[in-house]
Amino acid sequence: MLSPILQTKIESQISNNKIMLYIKGTAQQPQCGFSAAVVQVFNSLGQPYETENILEDGELRQGLKEFSSWPTFPQVYIDGEFVGGCDIVMELNNRGELATIVQEAVSK
Numbered sequence: 001m002l003s004p005i006l007q008t009k010i011e012s013q014i015s016n017n018k019i020m021l022y023i024k025g026t027a028q029q030p031q032c033g034f035s036a037a038v039v040q041v042f043n044s045l046g047q048p049y050e051t052e053n054i055l056e057d058g059e060l061r062q063g064l065k066e067f068s069s070w071p072t073f074p075q076v077y078i079d080g081e082f083v084g085g086c087d088i089v090m091e092l093n094n095r096g097e098l099a100t101i102v103q104e105a106v107s108k
């Protein structure tokens, strides 16, 4: 079960960072192809983002699945809203919609 402390931590991260990526590994060294793909897309968009390496925190890894109601990583939050994982991000990017979502979020 999601502890109140963990819930507060996640809520704080997603509200303090316009783009928050929960990934396996780091932006510099992703440790999973799905996380690497998402990092690559966000690098191409040129807006600042924050990442958290869920491989370093087992409690966060499990807690996020519950918090987001999503069973896998990466998990992408933009402007405090859960967007999805790798497949959804790729689809939004291919349709040209991700750049718009990001632009709207950062210009608020």
Ligand SMILES: N[C@@H](CCC(=O)N[C@@H](CS)C(=O)NCC(=O)O)C(=O)O
Residues within 6 Å of the ligand: 024, 032, 034, 061, 071, 072, 073, 074, 084, 085, 086, 087, 088
């Ligand atoms: N189709 C998924 C692919 C991601 C995926 O399957 N991730 C797996 C393997 S890296 C995962 O996070 N499993 C749960 C876990 O490792 O805790 C997406 O769109 O993000």
